Amino acid sequence: MLRILTSAAATSARQHIAALLMEHAEWFISLAQGETYALRRNELDVAVSQGRLLLNCWTETGSKSWRILSWEWNGQALTLHT
Secondary structure, eight states, X not given: OEEOOSHHHHHHHHHHHHHHXXXXXXXXXEOTTSOEEEEEGGGEEEEEETTEEEXXXXXXXXXXXXXXXXXXXXXXXXXXXX
């Protein structure tokens, strides 16, 4: 996992993750709490705010946001630690 400890790391991670999101039309999000979402890439946004990396998405129940602390891409799955 690549940890996001600085504002520069957050900006770099945002660029990489945003590029990955654009490469695939649909994403399946599975949360540790058991929630799952099938989302299109235009329903996902990754941004840096005050040096923190945030993932935002629109779901059937409204918008959701998570702070990303670390991430990993293994060629098939994008894993985000929040």
